[in-house]
Amino acid sequence: MTLVAPGSTIGILGGGQLGRMLALAAAAMGYRVHVLAPEAELPAGDVAAEVTRADYLDEAALAAFAAAVDVVTFEFENVPTAAVQALAARVPVYPGAFSLEIAQDRMTEKRFVEQLGGRPAPWRPVDSLADLEAALAALGTPAILKTRRMGYDGKGQARIATPADAAAAWASIGERPAVLEAFVHFSHEFSVLIARGRSGEIVQWPVPCNVHDGGILATSSVPAPAAVLAQAAEALALATRIAEALDHVGVLACEFFAAADGPRFNEMAPRVHNSGHWTIEGARVSQFENHIRAVCGLPLGTTDLTAPAVTMKNLLGDDVHDWPALLADPRAHLHLYGKSEVKPGRKMGHVTWL
Ligand SMILES: Nc1ncnc2c1ncn2[C@@H]1O[C@H](COP(=O)(O)OP(=O)(O)O)[C@@H](O)[C@H]1O
Numbered sequence: 001m002t003l004v005a006p007g008s009t010i011g012i013l014g015g016g017q018l019g020r021m022l023a024l025a026a027a028a029m030g031y032r033v034h035v036l037a038p039e040a041e042l043p044a045g046d047v048a049a050e051v052t053r054a055d056y057l058d059e060a061a062l063a064a065f066a067a068a069v070d071v072v073t074f075e076f077e078n079v080p081t082a083a084v085q086a087l088a089a090r091v092p093v094y095p096g097a098f099s100l101e102i103a104q105d106r107m108t109e110k111r112f113v114e115q116l117g118g119r120p121a122p123w124r125p126v127d128s129l130a131d132l133e134a135a136l137a138a139l140g141t142p143a144i145l146k147t148r149r150m151g152y153d154g155k156g157q158a159r160i161a162t163p164a165d166a167a168a169a170w171a172s173i174g175e176r177p178a179v180l181e182a183f184v185h186f187s188h189e190f191s192v193l194i195a196r197g198r199s200g201e202i203v204q205w206p207v208p209c210n211v212h213d214g215g216i217l218a219t220s221s222v223p224a225p226a227a228v229l230a231q232a233a234e235a236l237a238l239a240t241r242i243a244e245a246l247d248h249v250g251v252l253a254c255e256f257f258a259a260a261d262g263p264r265f266n267e268m269a270p271r272v273h274n275s276g277h278w279t280i281e282g283a284r285v286s287q288f289e290n291h292i293r294a295v296c297g298l299p300l301g302t303t304d305l306t307a308p309a310v311t312m313k314n315l316l317g318d319d320v321h322d323w324p325a326l327l328a329d330p331r332a333h334l335h336l337y338g339k340s341e342v343k344p345g346r347k348m349g350h351v352t353w354l
Pocket residue numbers: 121144146151152153154155181182183184185189212215216255266267
């Protein structure tokens with residue numbers, strides 16, 4: 001596949017903050033970016049050369065988009081695989097539809113990872129209340145019920161403290177196809193961030209230790225504590241096997257729980273990831289730049305740290321109003337995503353300290 005040289009146009013499916021930061025990295029390398037997404041407000045569209053506001057399954061829009069770009073990537077993993085397949089018939093798309101298909105469904109994802117030797121939390125598929133009751137009897141409580149598809153930031157999940165909560169949990173996730181997971185007692189959460197180039201070379205960033213609050217990422221810090229570093233090599237080896245088995249091109253993020261019996265796989269994202277935002281200032285080459293390099297067929301850049309310690313904090317909801325105080329700290333690197341509506345838990349920006 002031919003190299004996509006600077007000056008070319010990169011198409012991005014999805015218009016959120018991940019697309020915004022990808023577009024900024026692409027522009028810094030001399031690319032034009034064309035964003036396709038359905039929403040009225042597009043944080044990525046504000047910094048792109050072109051925007052197509054269309055449904056992901058709008059065939060005419062997809063055909064015009066394919067004709068206007070030299071390569072396509074995505075920043076949102078719930079883009080319909082049919083859209084990616086339609087584009088892939090006309091223009092190179094990285095990562096491929098297979099990465100998307102596996103990562104879109106928690107059940108498919110867990111099975112795929114288990115085949116590669118990974119260990120998710122003990123889990124069962126759930127398609128009915130009776131399945132849920134049987135799964136709770138098998139796995140015990142506490143447990144977490146998660147929709148197979150479309151979950152993010154803790155949405156589409158119900159925590160189950162006792163078997164008596166089953167019916168309410170099943171109703172609360174909309175009685176949709178789901179998985180039940182045993183609750184993992186972990187000391188820390190961490191993620192493995194790797195980028196794989198078109199020729200198969202892989203780079204990895206130092207693993208961040210991630211703190212979640214109410215199912216939403218609050219902070220990511222490097223270096224991770226010793227308890228995480230002790231599990232990083234095993235987790236990295238698994239992430240590498242996943243990337244190779246998917247023939248993945250671009251950034252792949254895998255979330256893990258550091259449990260007493262070793263790393264437990266939580267979930268993967270076939271794209272740049274919130275736990276890698278610190279790499280913009282904290283690594284020589286960021287996840288965004290290496291993702292662009294990978295999809296364009298360019299060599300990948302070094303992931304070394306630029307400082308001994310880096311912390312990223314998400315600005316959720318009203319946290320965004322703290323920007324003046326954050327800017328008063330000369331060491332703080334402020335990123336705001338240009339979203340007009342502040343909602344509780346909404347990712348409005350982030351701040352990184354070196
Ligand atoms: N099986 C589990 N055991 C313990 N905590 C969990 C489990 N599953 C999820 N969590 C907590 O909820 C957070 C969000 O869950 P996750 O499956 O990563 O969903 P999302 O797609 O919303 O990020 C996790 O980062 C973790 O803090």
